[in-house]
Amino acid sequence: MKYLLVVLIEVISSLVFLLPRFRLLNLLKSMYLRSIFRAKIGRRVVFYSGVRVFSGRNLIIGSDVDLAKGVQVYTDGGLEIGSRVLIGFNALIVTGNHKIPENKNDSIFFSGHDRKKVTIGDDVWIGGNCTILPGVSIGKGAVVAAGSVVTKDIEEYSIVGGVPAKLIRKR
Numbered sequence: 670m671k672y673l674l675v676v677l678i679e680v681i682s683s684l685v686f687l688l689p690r691f692r693l694l695n696l697l698k699s700m701y702l703r704s705i706f707r708a709k710i711g712r713r714v715v716f717y718s719g720v721r722v723f724s725g726r727n728l729i730i731g732s733d734v735d736l737a738k739g740v741q742v743y744t745d746g747g748l749e750i751g752s753r754v755l756i757g758f759n760a761l762i763v764t765g766n767h768k769i770p771e772n773k774n775d776s777i778f779f780s781g782h783d784r785k786k787v788t789i790g791d792d793v794w795i796g797g798n799c800t801i802l803p804g805v806s807i808g809k810g811a812v813v814a815a816g817s818v819v820t821k822d823i824e825e826y827s828i829v830g831g832v833p834a835k836l837i838r839k840r
Contacts, residue, residue, distance in 0.1 A: 690717045746784030746803055757797035764803050
């Protein structure tokens with residue numbers, strides 16, 4: 670029964686987030702996240718068609734946030750996105766990852782997950798095709814160049830890029 674419920678929620682979420690980014694439909698998407706997952710969603714959040722938010726638990730999004738087409742957000746470890754944030758096409762934000770067992774004889778498949786909160790400050794721009802890994806904090810006013818993989822915290826007003834993301838310069 671539990672697995673059926675998970676599948677049902679995944680199907681409904683996929684259908685809800687396939688809707689276009691019209692204002693009324695964005696309100697519907699926000700209401701869906703608030704009512705089903707108790708997410709805290711600010712005003713004027715734009716979810717382009719094709720965004721994936723799962724599960725939606727432990728999610729806080731500020732006002733005037735724009736999630737472009739293809740953005741994938743996995744929230745079980747906790748995700749807080751500040752206000753006036755731009756998240757580019759096909760960005761991936763994950764708050765959990767597989768555990769790597771210490772003993773080489775233990776199976777990775779059965780070792781479980783580590784969940785760590787991701788925090789994104791106000792006025793941040795995350796470029797297209799970026800990956801933000803669990804436990805990372807991105808400071809206010811930071812810019813993450815397209816295609817970057819963020820593995821460590823980013824200071825306020827920093828411009829970073831690369832794999833892994835490194836400081837390019839300060840704003």
